[in-house]
Amino acid sequence: MDGEQLHHLARINLFADLDPDTLRHLDEVTPMSEVPRGATIAAPEDSRNILYLLKRGRVRLFKMTPDGREITLAVLGDGNVFGATDSLGLGSPEMYAQALQSSLVCAMRERDVEALIRQSPSVGMRLIGLLGHRLRELESLVESLSHEEVADRVLRLLRQLVQDFEGREEAGFTAIDLPLTHEEIATMIGSTRETVSLTLSRLAQQGIVRTGRREVAVNRRELLRRLG
DNA sequence: TCATTAAATTTCT
């Protein structure tokens, strides 16, 4: 399965073809809440047996190093899931989840998820698709982190983000539909705010990216040329 | 090449 298909797979509703009765039951066991930008949805001290369903919004998953620095492990969009570290073994207990923008989140007990998967295997299949996509992005990140210089790490990250969060197209530049600071970008590629800032402005001079406060757009043609 | 430190500057609330 190629990246484009996986991309679309990740966007479809986890519960797409469930029958009305099941959906009604799900509604009862999955309280929904609106989470404001910047708020923490889950922290290590929270109960670990909940699967969060991101109905709409953007959520960043990160860990904290002993010296207090953040390491971002994933940014999730509409239709994705996170949490649930006990029986599903999804993610680690040390993970924080923070809303990058106002988001709509459902909480489902892990045991209800288990029961649902047994009853509707298609839900399980979609979950695997979602997780497979995340795994692949992590693999590519590790690869990049281990031997590339910062400029290339930034570029690979942006290529990934523009695929997952494709925004408006304007004058050859495709926006990344995600509010990100240079600081946050740094935590995604193991660099620093200052270096990311300098790197982005150099890439802007080269016509590969266009940046603004909390926003980045990329010229896909130039990006491809540079990354090969 | 890039993290670190320090500081200035811009932009948002």
Added chain:
DNA sequence: AGAAATTTAATGA
């Protein structure tokens, strides 16, 4: 005004 985000510069590993 004050906070947050970004930029610039000097230094050393």
